[in-house]
Amino acid sequence: GQQLNQSPQSMFIQEGEDVSMNCTSSSIFNTWLWYKQEPGEGPVLLIALYKAGELTSNGRLTAQFGITRKDSFLNISASIPSDVGIYFCAGPTGFQKLVFGTGTRLLVSP
Amino acid sequence: DSGVTQTPKHLITATGQRVTLRCSPRSGDLSVYWYQQSLDQGLQFLIHYYNGEERAKGNILERFSAQQFPDLHSELNLSSLELGDSALYFCASSVGYGDSEQYFGPGTRLTVT
Numbered sequence: 001g002q003q004l005n006q007s008p009q010s011m012f013i014q015e016g017e018d019v020s021m022n023c024t025s026s027s028i029f030n031t032w033l034w035y036k037q038e039p040g041e042g043p044v045l046l047i048a049l050y051k052a053g054e055l056t057s058n059g060r061l062t063a064q065f066g067i068t069r070k071d072s073f074l075n076i077s078a079s080i081p082s083d084v085g086i087y088f089c090a091g092p093t094g095f096q097k098l099v100f101g102t103g104t105r106l107l108v109s110p
Numbered sequence: 111d112s113g114v115t116q117t118p119k120h121l122i123t124a125t126g127q128r129v130t131l132r133c134s135p136r137s138g139d140l141s142v143y144w145y146q147q148s149l150d151q152g153l154q155f156l157i158h159y160y161n162g163e164e165r166a167k168g169n170i171l172e173r174f175s176a177q178q179f180p181d182l183h184s185e186l187n188l189s190s191l192e193l194g195d196s197a198l199y200f201c202a203s204s205v206g207y208g209d210s211e212q213y214f215g216p217g218t219r220l221t222v223t
Binding site: 003031033035040041042043044045048088090092094096097098099100102103 | 112141145152155166168200209216217
């Protein structure tokens with residue numbers, strides 16, 4: 001099935017560092033969503049973006065809707081151990097079924 | 111806690127068997143979506159129900175079916191199970207028909223042996 005490409009595939013960082021990840025698509029999206037999934041759990045919605053160029057924050061997380069509408073970015077500032085997980089971007093295609101990215105696995109060393 | 115509940119948490123069954131996964135959406139949500147997550151395919155959309163009616167299908171196998179009941183809970187039925195059906199199955203819900211923001215349950219891990 002269709003997937004969005006995320007990079008990097010994984011990151012291993014030190015606590016306190018800032019993190020940047022991105023998501024790209026060959027198609028235009030009108031909405032971008034960012035989810036976090038921890039082991040054994042379902043994806044948790046972090047941020048939703050609805051306008052090209054929009055910048056939205058949720059605590060230490062900031063996401064941007066790319067102006068081409070084919071990409072989105074997620075930044076995490078001052079990472080902490082509980083930020084560990086897999087971060088997925090997602091976008092709706094027809095009837096609001098979500099297409100998910102390949103995921104970025106984040107590991108944080110205390 | 112998203113407010114979406116799924117049962118059972120884990121399910122182990124043999125090839126050829128049939129299982130039913132259950133989902134209760136968040137209070138007030140009318141849409142229920144089912145997704146499958148496997149290592150090789152990632153998170154894939156299966157099917158969407160809105161207020162009891164099927165609204166969209168993804169790459170759902172013919173051996174799989176779902177329904178949404180008047181109380182808005184949903185069930186995903188998987189039959190003639192194969193080893194390749196082993197995966198995590200998630201249910202998500204949203205308020206209305208056209209909402210992008212979907213809230214996921216904790217999932218059911220299905221293992222077919």
